[in-house]
Amino acid sequence: QPEAARQCNELIRLFAEECAVRAAGAAKARLAAAEAKQKQQKKKNKEDEFDEAEPSDPKVVEVRLSDLDSGWILFNLMSSSTPDRHLLVLVLDLNPAWWGLQTDTDVCRMLQSVLTFANAHLLVQPGNEVALLGVCGEQTQFLYPAAQSPPGGVPLSQQGPAQSDGAKLECFTAMNDCVKDAADSLMRSVQPEKLRLSVCMAGCLVKALCYIARREREIQPGVRLASRVLLLRGCRDEASQYMALMNAVFAAQKRQIPIDACVISSDSTLLRQAAELSGGFYLRLPRPSALLQCLLSLFLAEPAVRQASLTLPPSLGPSDSRPACFCHRKLVSIAHVCSICLSVYCSYTPLCTTCHATFPKPQLPAYFNAARAPGKGGGGGGGGGGGGGGKSKRNSKA
Known part of the structure; x- marks a missing residue:
């Protein structure tokens, strides 16, 4: 009897100790779960506070990398989605034989409108660059930048923050004077007996593409350059230039360089094909006096912005895609x-x-x-x- 009672009491004590250990473990587990839940809630509250503290501009986002670095890293989504610089190459028709026949405009007014447009392009973004080529008959020449100036001119971002507004205006004035002097020299260098009512637009376009390729090689590593070409033509089409022009257009299409065309006189079948194939925009001016208005309202914006934000003029219908024959260089429908x-x-x-x-x-x-x-x-x-x-x-x- 006493021995059995002692053994029973020992079993009861062991059972009580086991129950106490299990109860303590369960309590500890519940406490750990409560602490984990509390930490998770605090973390969620911090994330909500961080979301509320984000800047209102959705294009600039600040990301905190707590596991890797205690500092702040600023990601500018605008700079990651858009190029750092924009290069615009203007090709100008300076044929004096055609401009001399016009009564409502002249080459001086055209140059003034183009220079105003070029200055506006430089002011849109500090890193923008511009180049102007003139074509007169069979001759092509760079009007700006000149041979002694740096390629692409001097962007506003490289002129220094301490430069005054007057000094910046002097830079624009120097560019305008350089373009006017070069255009006058080009038109005077052409012999009158060799003038025709057509220009070598294909050769000038090839030179513009070569200049763009050179600027892309000379640009600093990590800087993205978006280039495009704007053709300003007054003379009529020359069917003999079909093959050379189409080869240049296909090269621009492969390099994703849009070719915009602004025609002052009658419609141009070749330039319209060039604009459609390269992703550019073709426009025939309703009147020559509206040149500056059309340049600033339609051709100042980049192609992506132009398609998304501007209401473009209605299409002129299907383009004339007739090829030119190899024997007589004339456009044919059946051949x-x-x-x-x-x-x-x-x-x-x-x-x-x-x-x-x-x-x-x-x-x-x-x-x-x-x-x-x-x-x-x-x-x-x-x-x-x-x-x-x-x-x-x-x-x-x-």
């Missing part, structure tokens, strides 16, 4: 195309001048001519069949 190199000819030729492939004489024109002759329809058909049989015989021999 003979070489099956080897895809060269286009306005009339039949037995030999392709590009790949030197030989073509058999076509039989369809003879068939149609014989069918049109009165009273000889059957004979014409037989002649056509005979011709076809001769052709198949030659093919079998070959």
Whole structure:
């Protein structure tokens, strides 16, 4: 009896101790869970306070990297999504033979409007650059920057913050004087007997693309440069420039360089194709006196901003995409195309001048001519069949 009672009391004590240990562990676990929940709530409150303390401008966001660094890192989303600099290359038609025929405008007014537009482009962003090329007949020349000036001119961001407004205006005045003097020199250098109502726009466009490629190589690493070309043309189209112009347009399309075209005279089929293929904008001025207004309202903004924020004029309908023949350099709708190199000819030729492939004489024109002759329809058909049989015989021999 006493021994059994002692053993029972010992078991009760052990059971009580085990229950106490388990109760203490459960209490400790509940306390740890409560502390974790409290920490999570505090962390959530801090995140809410951080969200409320963010700047109102959604383009600038501050991110705190507490695990890596105790400092603050500022990410400017505007600079990460848009280029740091914008290069605008203006190609100007300075043909005195065409400008001399105009009664409501002249080349001096055109230059003044273009210079105002170029100055506005430089003032939009401190890092913007501008270049002007003049084309007169078969000659092309850089009007700005000059040979002694740095490429792209001197951007406003490199002129120093302590420079006064008067000094900045002097820079614009120097650029305007340089462009006017270079344009006057270019127009005087052309011989009068060589002037025509057309200009070598393809050669000037190629020179503009080469200048853009050079500026992209010379730019500092990490700086993004967005380039575009604006063609200002007054003369008529020259069909002989079709191949050279299209090659330059395809090169600009591959490098994602938009080509804008502003035509003062009649519509330009070639420049309209160039603008559509490269992602630019084509505009024919309603009147020459509205040049400055159209430049500032339509061509000052970048292509992305232009498509998103501006109401552009309505489309002029489908563009004329007719090619130019390789033989006479004229636009054609129906032509003979070489099956080897895809060269286009306005009339039949037995030999392709590009790949030197030989073509058999076509039989369809003879068939149609014989069918049109009165009273000889059957004979014409037989002649056509005979011709076809001769052709198949030659093919079998070959």
